[in-house]
Amino acid sequence: MKILVPVKRVPDPATTIxxxxxxxxxxxxxxxxxxxxxxxxxxxxxxxxxxxQGSGEVVLISVGQTAWQEQLxxxxxxxxxxxxxxxxDTPLDTLAIAxxxxxxxxxxxxxxxxxxxxxxxxxxxxIGQMLAEMLGWPQATFASKVELAGEKCTxxxxxxxxxxxxxxxxxxxxxxxxxxNEPRYASLxxxxxxxxxxxxxxxxxxxxxxLAPKLKIKTxxxxxxxxxxxxxxxxxxxxxxxxxxxxxx
Amino acid sequence: MDFxxxxxxxxxxxxxxxxxxxxxxxxxxxxxxxxxxPNEFYQAVAEAGYLGIAIPEEYGGSGLGxxxxxxxxxxxAYAGAMNAASSIHLGIFGLAPLIRHGSEEIKRRYLPRVxxxxxxxxxxxxxxxxxxxxxxxxxFARREGDYYIIxxxxxxxxxxxxxxxxxxxxxxxxxxxxxxxTDGMTLFFADVxxxxxxxxxxxxxxxxxxxxxxxxxxxxxxxxxDLVGEEGxxxxxxxxxxxPERILIAAEAVGIGRSVxxxxxxxxxxxxxxxxxxxxxxxxxxxLADAYAKLEVAELMMMKAAWLFDHNKPCGPEANIAxxxxxxxxxxxxDRAVQTLGGYGYMQEYDVERFFRECRxxxxxxxxQEMVLNTISEHVLKLPRSY
Numbered sequence: 001m002k003i004l005v006p007v008k009r010v011p012d013p014a015t016t017i018x019x020x021x022x023x024x025x026x027x028x029x030x031x032x033x034x035x036x037x038x039x040x041x042x043x044x045x046x047x048x049x050x051x052x053q054g055s056g057e058v059v060l061i062s063v064g065q066t067a068w069q070e071q072l073x074x075x076x077x078x079x080x081x082x083x084x085x086x087x088x089d090t091p092l093d094t095l096a097i098a099x100x101x102x103x104x105x106x107x108x109x110x111x112x113x114x115x116x117x118x119x120x121x122x123x124x125x126x127i128g129q130m131l132a133e134m135l136g137w138p139q140a141t142f143a144s145k146v147e148l149a150g151e152k153c154t155x156x157x158x159x160x161x162x163x164x165x166x167x168x169x170x171x172x173x174x175x176x177x178x179x180x181n182e183p184r185y186a187s188l189x190x191x192x193x194x195x196x197x198x199x200x201x202x203x204x205x206x207x208x209x210x211l212a213p214k215l216k217i218k219t220x221x222x223x224x225x226x227x228x229x230x231x232x233x234x235x236x237x238x239x240x241x242x243x244x245x246x247x248x249x
Numbered sequence: 250m251d252f253x254x255x256x257x258x259x260x261x262x263x264x265x266x267x268x269x270x271x272x273x274x275x276x277x278x279x280x281x282x283x284x285x286x287p288n289e290f291y292q293a294v295a296e297a298g299y300l301g302i303a304i305p306e307e308y309g310g311s312g313l314g315x316x317x318x319x320x321x322x323x324x325x326a327y328a329g330a331m332n333a334a335s336s337i338h339l340g341i342f343g344l345a346p347l348i349r350h351g352s353e354e355i356k357r358r359y360l361p362r363v364x365x366x367x368x369x370x371x372x373x374x375x376x377x378x379x380x381x382x383x384x385x386x387x388x389f390a391r392r393e394g395d396y397y398i399i400x401x402x403x404x405x406x407x408x409x410x411x412x413x414x415x416x417x418x419x420x421x422x423x424x425x426x427x428x429x430x431t432d433g434m435t436l437f438f439a440d441v442x443x444x445x446x447x448x449x450x451x452x453x454x455x456x457x458x459x460x461x462x463x464x465x466x467x468x469x470x471x472x473x474x475d476l477v478g479e480e481g482x483x484x485x486x487x488x489x490x491x492x493p494e495r496i497l498i499a500a501e502a503v504g505i506g507r508s509v510x511x512x513x514x515x516x517x518x519x520x521x522x523x524x525x526x527x528x529x530x531x532x533x534x535x536x537l538a539d540a541y542a543k544l545e546v547a548e549l550m551m552m553k554a555a556w557l558f559d560h561n562k563p564c565g566p567e568a569n570i571a572x573x574x575x576x577x578x579x580x581x582x583x584d585r586a587v588q589t590l591g592g593y594g595y596m597q598e599y600d601v602e603r604f605f606r607e608c609r610x611x612x613x614x615x616x617x618q619e620m621v622l623n624t625i626s627e628h629v630l631k632l633p634r635s636y
Contacts, residue, residue, distance in 0.1 A: 077260060185267035188298035188311050191260045 001056040001148075003046040004110035005080065006101050006131075008036040009064055009071045010121040023219035035071045037183075038116025040078075041176040044183040045146055046114050047079045053148075057081045061104055063088055063097045069199060076194035077186035083197070084108075088204040092211055098130035099209040104202070105135060110171065112153070117142050117175040128175035138168035142177040252552075258320060261313075265321050268297055269328035274600050277329040280458035281603055286411055287458050290329065291336050295366025300340040303493075304348065308360035314559035315493045318342060319500035319551060326504030331607035332458040334501045335407055340364075342493040343372050343416065347438060350478035350486045355438055359414065371412035371441065373403040373464060374487065381620050383418070384430040384484065388466060390419035390437065397421075397437070397476070399469040405614070409448045409462040412441045417471075418483055436483035438475045445469040455606025492558055492568040494615050499551040499571035502579030502611045506544040509586035509604045513537055516590050516599075527589070536585040543578035550574055566629045573621045576611040583608045 011017060012032040020027055035043070043060070050056040060075045060083040062068045072083040086100050105113060113135075118125035132139035140155035144163070147154045157164045158177045186194070204211065232238045242249045254262070272290050280287050294300060303318050304310025311317075318341050326334045340363055347355065362368040379385040388401025399419055409415070415438075422433030441448070447465040478486035514537060517528030527533050551571040557564035583605040587594035594601050612618050626632045 073256075073260065074263070077264065185271075185297065186260070186264045187296070188261065188264065188302060190298075191257065191264050192311055192313075194260070195257060 001049065001053060001112065002059065002108065002110040003049060003056065003112045003114055004059050004061060004101075004105055004108055005039065005042050005046050005075070006113070006115045006127065007039045007043070007060050007062050007068075007071055007075055008116070008119045008121075009033050009062065009068045010036045010119055013037065013120060017222075019220045019222045023221060025217075025220060033067070033070065035074055036116050036119045036121075038118060038120070038176055038178070040116075040183040041178070041180050042114040042116050042174075043075050043078055043080060044181045045143075045174075045176060046112070047184070048181065049112075049146070049148060059084065059108060059110065061086065061101055063092060063100045063204065065089065072199055073194050074186060076197045076199070077191040078184060079190060081197065083199045085199060085201045086204050086207070087201050088211075092204070093213045093215040094124050094126045095130065095214050096209070096211040098127050098134060099211070100204055100207055101127070102131055102134040103207045103209050105131065112170060113137075113173045114146075115173070115175050117177055128173050132173040135171070135173070138172040139175070140166050140168065140172065141175040143174050144177050144179045146174060146180070254320070258317060261317055262320050262324060264297070265299065265324040266328075268293055268299075269324060269333070272329060272333070277332050277458070278597060278600060278603065281332055281455070282457070282597070284457040284460075286408075286460070287329070287332060287336050290333060292366055294325075294337050295364070298364070300337060300366060301360075301364035303341055304344065304360055304364060308348075308356055309364050310360070314555070315342070315496055316552070316555040316559050318493070319496055319555045322497045323500040323504035323507075323548075326501035327508040330505050330508070330604045331456040331501065331610060332603075334504075335456060335459040338497060338501070339370050339372055339408065342497050343370060343490055345490040345493055346416065346436060346486045347477055349489050350436075351438065352474070354474065355477070359438065368413045369408055369411040371406050371409045371415035373406045373409075373415045373417045373439075375403065375405045377402055377404045377463075381617065384424060384434070386418060386420055386434070388417070388419045389423075390421050390435055390471070392421070392473075395473050397435075397471045397473065399437070399439070399466055399471055401466050403464040403466070404462075405451075406448075406462045406464050408459060409441060409464060410450060410460045415439055415441050416477070416487075418487060421480055421483075431484040433481050434483035435480045436477040436486045437471050438477050439469065439471045440475075442469060454609060455603065456610060491615075492554070492564050495568040495572040496551060496554050496558060496564075498611055498615060499547065499554070499568075499575035502572075502575035502608060503544055503548045503551060505604050505608045505611075506540065506547075506575075506579035506582035509583050509601050510537060510541050510544065512599075512601055513586035513589040516593075533589055537589065540578070540582040540585050543574075544582060547571065547575035547578040566625060569616075569621045569624050572611075572616070573618055573625075576608075576618065580605075580608045580612055 012034045015031050018027040046058045050058055058080040060072050060080045062072055063086040076083055113131055115128045142158045143155045144158045145156035151169055152167055153170055153172055154167045299321055301310030302313050306312040322334055376386045390397040390399045417437045417439045419435050420433055421435040424430055427433035445467055449463045451461050451463055453461055517533050518526050520527045554564045554567035554571045557567055586601040587605050590599055590601055593599045627634050
């Protein structure tokens with residue numbers, strides 16, 4: 001089985017993010033870049049499926065700049081078989097990225113696309129759903145359990161108030177939730193082998209898809225600084241304050 | 250001159266960091282308090298293939314150099330200080346004599362098991378009456394047919410509680426009967442056979458998760474096939490492991506130093522006294538800046554020594570100097586971190602005291618700072634030998 005895993009490069013969750021003074025973006029100096037943690041879960045799931053089945057191919061894909069190779073190499077070191085970097089010299093919006101991935105997917109013909117439910121930088125939560133629509137495939141979002149049996153796939157989804165189990169035929173798109181698995185870290189032999197695995201580059205312009213931006217980020221603002229808390233003397237006062245000041249009860 | 254790490258080296262560093270990230274401070278604090286060997290960490294390191302980093306690919310290793318080994322050990326010490334480093338340290342450098350001088354059979358039989366983590370290895374060299382004057386060891390191996398019968402005592406043997414095998418240095422000709430004191434010694438890759446060896450754990454200042462022992466060896470029977478190198482050439486065989494060991498120890502000291510400086514800096518930014526973060530006071534800031542600068546210098550020296558070793562160039566003075574400076578810089582950084590945290594620095598919950606205790610060892614082992622200075626005086630400056 002061939003599984004395609006789209007991977008996004010994002011700032012390390014432990015990095016302190018600084019918004020540029022003009023609000024056009026974040027300061028990228030001293031930022032450590034990593035694979036989007038939800039995509040890392042997607043890679044892990046794809047590898048587990050391959051290992052369980054004893055054969056198959058896990059292909060990573062990124063739509064980004066040359067530097068994104070670093071994250072693809074990390075994914076290859078985890079155990080993916082090969083990677084495709086769709087090279088875009090300038091950042092694209094979500095829809096354009098989904099179109100590019102869908103185009104490559106229609107050539108690669110994977111049985112599954114497994115992707116993080118969202119990227120931790122912009123929290124869009126869109127690519128997986130867009131891919132399913134563009135390819136005309138079933139989708140199972142927020143997966144916390146994935147099981148394959150023949151042509152069928154069963155996914156347990158995390159939904160408000162509980163779990164939902166869905167079954168669908170493949171090819172299909174699955175987006176991963178946090179509790180699906182704990183991703184492995186690359187082993188030393190894995191790191192050494194990753195250097196020799198194929199990492200192909202395709203120019204995004206050569207795909208012939210509409211890349212025109214539909215989304216414009218007007219400005220980014222840093223969240224307001226948290227104010228210190230205050231102590232109240234009694235439960236009565238607490239209730240009073242919650243009622244009159246916070247207006248929550 | 251190129252000071253940049255290669256892409257693979259950077260990836261190795263990231264890989265080790267990811268692994269170490271699964272073992273937080275609480276893990277190491279708990280292991281140290283309970284004097285428990287860090288089996289989970291050891292297994293994770295083995296499974297990720299790092300124990301084989303410097304072992305040739307034909308025996309299942311990755312065949313990388315001491316530079317990569319040092320980068321790994323720096324990260325390991327950064328995360329878990331010597332409790333982490335000493336649990337795997339020997340697997341990474343200690344088998345150099347075996348790899349260079351061991352028979353094909355020994356290598357094929359044992360190296361894969363060391364890499365997989367199934368087999369722990371100890372280094373039994375130092376004796377109660379022979380430390381830096383290693384030629385005066387008394388442990389004696391007497392040949393009997395296809396076997397050697399060994400008797401003697403060893404001290405400061407790390408991990409002997411876990412070890413299945415040990416690199417054991419013996420005399421096969423008494424020191425009085427050889428022309429050169431360094432002749433007449435023989436190295437074995439011997440079983441730690443509990444029927445013939447009493448392993449007695451020693452209590453120590455720190456690094457409580459990894460045991461240090463005294464060995465009483467009483468008629469230990471070792472097959473002649475387990476002899477490493479040539480009979481009588483054991484001292485020279487062992488020498489191949491010494492420079493890499495100093496380089497790795499330097500890397501570990503730098504890792505510890507960097508860890509405690511980072512911890513102290515974090516604390517100095519957050520701790521408010523007299524209405525401002527204590528790090529705003531130069532009395533706090535300067536010692537940390539100074540510790541950082543010294544660590545940078547020590548790391549440069551360590552990397553130079555590693556580069557020389559990996560390029561098959563002589564690196565004795567450099568490896569020794571790296572160990573000297575790194576042990577000093579690492580321990581000074583620990584002391585300053587404890588001082589920065591004040592009363593909390595002395596408390597186990599804040600971890601820097603653990604780094605402080607563990608780093609102190611590196612000024613003594615594997616060779617004392619004083620003996621390093623002797624080496625530099627004699628072999629680099631060509632001053633008359635003082636002892």
